[in-house]
Amino acid sequence: MSEPSAVAPVPVEERLFSLVLALLATEQGLTKSEILSTVQGYRQRYSAFGDNASLDRQFERDKDDIRELGIPLETLEQPGEPGNNQSLRYRIPKGEYDLPSDITFSPTEIALLSLAATVWRQGSLSAESQRAMLKLNSLGLESDEPVIGYAPRVRIRESAFDPLRVALDKHAVVTFAYLKPGEDTGRTRTVTPLALVQHHGRWHLSAHDMEADAPRTFLLSRIVGPVTTTSKTWTPPEATGHAERSLRELDALWNAQVAVVQVEPGTDASTRLSKRADRASDAASGHELHLHYTDIDVLADELASYGPEVLVLTPDRLRSAVLSRHRTTVERHRDIPSGGGEDTDRG
C-alpha cells in the first residue's frame, strides 16, 4: 500500500483509534463518505472526485478488526432508502460499548481470572484471554498475590480448533475430512458446529450433521486436513446449552463403558493405569483394573503404547483393536531379512 502523497502515513492504530472515537461520538451515525473524507488516517488518502476503492476496502477490513474486539459497531439503514449502500450510517452506541458499571471484581477474583487466562498457552483462546485481561486491567483494580508454583494449562494441538470456533459464533456450516479409525481416507462431513468441549483431555466437536440431519460428536484429532467455512448458516432450534449437554452425554458414555485389563505389576502401565482405574470395582481383583472410556479406539491407542505391560480381557472389540495395532506395528518395523540388514525399500 504505497502512499501517493509525500505525507507520512498515519499508523494503523491511529486510524483505528480515530475511527472508534468518531463512531462513538456520533448519535445519528456517519455515512461512509463522511468517514472516509473526515476521519484521521482516511482523509489523508481520500480523493473528493477520484476513485476511493482501495480506501473503501480498507474501511471494510477496519470494521472487521473493530468488531473482532467485541466493539458493537452498528450499521443503520436510512428510513425510506433500504438497500442503498451509500446512505448506510455507522456508529458505536456508547451504552453497548461500555462495560456495565455494576460489574466490579474483588482482588481474589482478579487473581483467579489471571490464572484462568494463563490456562491457554497458544492459539486464539490465549490471545483472547490476554485481551480480556487487558480490559480488566483498564479498570485499575488491584489483584491478590499471584499463585506461585502452579501452572495449570490446557493445550489445543488440533489446527481445526480455531476455524471451528469462528464458525460456532456465526452458526456457519463447515466441511472437513473426518478419518474414522480403520478407514484409509477421510470422508467429507458437512456440519454446523454447536459446541467445542474438552472431555478427559480430548477436544470434541458437538455439531449438527447436515447430511444426516442429526446431532453428531466428532473427535478433533480425527479431523484431517483443513476446515472449510461455507457461506451457508444453520440456526439450531435450541439457542444455548450445547456445551453442557455435550459434556453430559460424554460423561454418561464414559460411565457406561468399562474395559477390564490386567497389568504387569511394577510397570509403567501398572502405576499409571491403576491411578485412574475405577477403585470401587477393583477392591479384590489384584492386578485387574476397570477402566472407563468414551472411545474404544482412543483407549486402544493408549493401551497399545504399554506393549506387553497390559492385557485387555474385555470387551472383545477392544482386545482385537489392541491386537491389530500391535500387528501393524510389527509389520511396519520388522525388516524382511534380505541379508546384510539394510533398510527395506519403502518407496
Place this chain on the structure above:
Amino acid sequence: MASTTPHGRDKLAFLLALVPYLMDKGRVSVADAARHFGVSESQIRDSVNLIAVSGIPGETSAYQHEDLFDIDWDLFDEHDEIVITHLVAIDDSPRFSAREAAALIAGLQYLSSLPDQADRGVLVSLLAKLSHGASGRPTEVAVGSTEVDGFVSDIRTAVARGLRIEFDYLNSRGTHERRIVDPLRLESLDEDWYLRGWDHSREAARTFRVDRMSALTTTSEPVSPRAGDVTLGDKLFEPSDTDLTVVVELDSNALPLIADYLTTEAPTVSAGKRTRVTLHLAHTHGLKRLVAGLAGVVTVVDPASARSRVADWAQAALDRYATIDASSQKTGIPR
C-alpha cells in the same frame, strides 16, 4: 475472516484500555502504568503521545483543539507522569467480546475441576459477571471436570510451603528409585500433571510425571535456598545433549500428534503427503511407547536398532496374548 492487521488491532485494544485506566488513576507515573499492564515504559509513552493528539473530526471536520484529547505536557515531559486534562468520546472500559468472555470462562471451568480451587461461590459469581460484561453470548466452549491424581493436592501444598518431598519414581526406562526433590513448580497439560523441581540425587533440575509417582511423603525439611536460583525454561521437555537421533515417517496431517518431540530445528522433508522428521530423544524407551500408541500412523525409518526396539515391543505384547490364549484353551476357560 483472517485479519490483515492483527498488530494494529492489538494496539487499538491497548489504547482503548489505557484511556479509562488513566482516567481512573487521575495521575500516574509511566513506570506504574507500565507495571500495571505488564508492558514496557516506552510502549506507555508512545501510546500517551498518540492519545494526546487523537480525537474526533468535530463540527468543522478539522480536528480542532477542543476535539482532541489533551494531557498535562509539562508533567509528562519533565516528570514522566500522566494526567489526562481533556477527554473525547470514551471514558469507560470496553466490554468483553463474546469470545474473550468465553476464553476466560473455559479457563475458569478447567481451574474449577482442580483440587483446592477457590470456593464454588466465587466461580459461579465470576461466570455470571463475565457473561453479563460481554457484548454477545459467550461462545460454547467448555472443559469437562475430571478426577485429578491425589498427589497433585499434596505437591501443591508442598510447593506453597516450600517443603522438600520424597517419592518412588518409575522412570521411562522402567527403573524404580526413591527420589528426594525440592518441588518448584506444578504444571499440567490437559489431564497430565508434571512436577518440576531440584532433584537432590541428580543434582539437577528435573521434570517428573505425577502419575508415575508412588509413596509420596512431604518432609519437614525446607527446600534448599539454592532451589530459588534454578531457572525453569518455558518448555516442559528440554532436549538433552545425549540425544539420540531417530528419523520417523508420517502423514503430514499427523505432525501435531508428535509435537512434543519436535524441536524447532527439527528438519522435515516432505514428499507429497508423507513427511520425514528427525526426532531427538534421550533413549528409545519412550520411542517404542510413542510409536506403539500411534500404530500405522508413525513409522520409524532409521536407525535399524530403533526399528527393532519398536517391533520387539509390539511382538512381546502379541506373544503375551498368545500365551494367555494357549493356556486358557488348555484349562478350558472361555475367553
